[in-house]
Amino acid sequence: MNSDYTILVVDDSPVVVEAVRDALLKDGYTVLAAADGIEALDMVRQNRVDLILLDIDMPRMNGYQLCKLLKRDEKFREIPVVMLTAKSSDADRMWGVKAGTDEYLTKPFNYAKVKEILGRFL
Amino acid sequence: MNPRPGAAVLTDKQLLRFRDFIYENLGLWFGDSKLPVLQNRLRIRMGKLGVDADKYYALIRSEDDRAEIEKLINVITTNETYFYRCESQMDSFREIILPRMVEEKIAAGNRSLKIWSAGCSTGEEPYTLAMCIFETIPFHSIWDILIYATDLSTDVLNRALEGKYNKRAIERMPADFLKKYFDLRENGLYYVNNAIKKVVDFEYSNLVDAYYDTDYDIIFCRNVLIYFRDETKKMILNKFYDALKPGGYMFLGPTEMVRGLVDGFKLISLKDSVVFQKAPR
Numbered sequence: 001m002n003s004d005y006t007i008l009v010v011d012d013s014p015v016v017v018e019a020v021r022d023a024l025l026k027d028g029y030t031v032l033a034a035a036d037g038i039e040a041l042d043m044v045r046q047n048r049v050d051l052i053l054l055d056i057d058m059p060r061m062n063g064y065q066l067c068k069l070l071k072r073d074e075k076f077r078e079i080p081v082v083m084l085t086a087k088s089s090d091a092d093r094m095w096g097v098k099a100g101t102d103e104y105l106t107k108p109f110n111y112a113k114v115k116e117i118l119g120r121f122l
Numbered sequence: 123m124n125p126r127p128g129a130a131v132l133t134d135k136q137l138l139r140f141r142d143f144i145y146e147n148l149g150l151w152f153g154d155s156k157l158p159v160l161q162n163r164l165r166i167r168m169g170k171l172g173v174d175a176d177k178y179y180a181l182i183r184s185e186d187d188r189a190e191i192e193k194l195i196n197v198i199t200t201n202e203t204y205f206y207r208c209e210s211q212m213d214s215f216r217e218i219i220l221p222r223m224v225e226e227k228i229a230a231g232n233r234s235l236k237i238w239s240a241g242c243s244t245g246e247e248p249y250t251l252a253m254c255i256f257e258t259i260p261f262h263s264i265w266d267i268l269i270y271a272t273d274l275s276t277d278v279l280n281r282a283l284e285g286k287y288n289k290r291a292i293e294r295m296p297a298d299f300l301k302k303y304f305d306l307r308e309n310g311l312y313y314v315n316n317a318i319k320k321v322v323d324f325e326y327s328n329l330v331d332a333y334y335d336t337d338y339d340i341i342f343c344r345n346v347l348i349y350f351r352d353e354t355k356k357m358i359l360n361k362f363y364d365a366l367k368p369g370g371y372m373f374l375g376p377t378e379m380v381r382g383l384v385d386g387f388k389l390i391s392l393k394d395s396v397v398f399q400k401a402p403r
C-alpha cells in the first residue's frame with residue numbers, strides 16, 4: 001500500500017513542494033516536506049523516511065551536501081535519494097553521482113517519471 | 123560606459139536591481155566601484171540569451187528554475203588563480219605551519235589532517251596544498267588526508283575536477299612539483315596525477331550557507347572575502363572560527379585582515395606573510 005511509504009520532498013521552492021506533494025498525496029503516499037538540507041536532516045532523524053526527492057540549490061545546506069551526509073551515515077545510507085533538479089548536463093549528473101545519489105530526475109517536474117522511479121525503489 | 127554595439131542595454135536603475143538581487147540571494151556584493159564590471163558581465167550574458175534586462179531579471183527570479191542563477195554565478199564570479207599563489211605564504215605553510223602541526227599530531231598519535239580550501243576556483247589552490255603535504259609528511263600514505271575544496275561556481279568546479287592545466291597556471295610552482303605530481307599529456311597540457319586528486323574532495327557550496335564541518339585543522343580562504351560586505355565577512359569568519367579545531371590555522375589573502383570582523387584569532391607573523399590561529403575566546 002502506498003500509504004505505508006513516507007516520501008520526504010526537499011525543495012526551497014514552495015511551488016515545487018506543493019506540486020509534488022499534491023501528486024504524491026493523490027496516490028496515497030505519506031508526504032513530509034523540508035525547505036533545505038538542514039530541515040531535511042532533522043526530519044530524517046525524527047521520522048521513518050522511505051525515499052527522498054531532493055532539490056540541489058537550496059540555502060543553508062544544499063542537496064549535494066545532504067546526500068553526502070546521508071550516504072556516509074550507516075543509519076540513513078539505505079534510504080534512496082532521487083535528485084530532482086533543473087540541471088541536466090552530464091557534468092551536473094556527475095556531481096550528483098559523486099554525492100551518492102541513487103537516481104536523477106530533471107525538472108520541469110514530470111510526475112509520470114517520478115512514479116516510475118517510486119515503483120522501482122519502493 | 124557606452125554599450126558595445128549589439129550588447130544589451132542596462133540602465134543604472136536596472137543594474138542596481140540586479141546588484142541587490144545578487145546580494146540578497148548569493149551574498150556577493152558589487153560595490154559602486156565594481157558596478158561597471160557587473161554591468162559588463164550581465165550584458166554579455168543577456169546578449170548571449172538575446173533577452174533584455176527586464177526579461178532577464180524575471181528569468182533569474184522565476185521560482186522553479188535555478189539553472190539560470192547558476193549560469194549567472196558562472197559569469198559574475200572572478201576565478202583568477204594559479205598554482206603556488208602567494209609564494210611566501212605557501213613556503214611558510216610548507217616549512218613552518220605544516221611541520222609544526224604534523225609533529226604535534228604524531229606526538230599525539232593522530233595521523234589525520236583535514237583542510238578546507240574555501241573558494242577553491244579551478245583547483246590550483248587545493249592541489250597545491252596536497253602537493254605541499256606530500257612533500258612535508260614523509261609517510262603520507264598512512265595518513266588520513268582530506269582537502270575539502272568548495273566553490274559556488276559550477277563551471278570552475280568542473281574544471282577543477284578535470285585537473286588539466288596549461289603552462290601559465292603552473293609557472294610559479296617549485297620546478298620539481300611538475301615532475302612529481304603531474305602527468306604531461308600531448309598538446310602542452312599538464313594533468314594532476316591521481317595520488318594528488320585522491321586527497322582532494324570538491325564540493326559545490328556557497329560560503330554564506332550555514333552548513334560546515336567543525337573539525338578542520340587548517341582553512342585557506344584566499345582572495346574570496348574581497349567579494350563580500352563587512353557583515354557577510356563577519357558571518358563567514360565566525361563560521362571559520364567554529365569550523366576550526368582549537369589551535370587550528372586560517373590563511374587569508376595577503377592583504378586581507380580580520381580586525382573588527384571576528385574575535386578569537388591570534389595573528390602570527392611568518393617570514394613574509396601572516397597566519398591566524400584560533401585561540402580560546
Ligand SMILES: C[S@@+](CC[C@H](N)C(=O)[O-])C[C@H]1O[C@@H](n2cnc3c(N)ncnc32)[C@H](O)[C@@H]1O
Nearest residue numbers: 199201202203241243273274275328329344345
Ligand atoms: C579569485 S578566486 C580565488 C581562488 C583561490 N582561493 C586563490 O586564492 O587563488 C575566488 C573564488 O571564490 C569563489 N567564490 C566567490 N564567492 C563565493 C561564495 N559565496 N561561496 C563560495 N565560493 C565563492 C569564486 O567563484 C572564485 O572561484
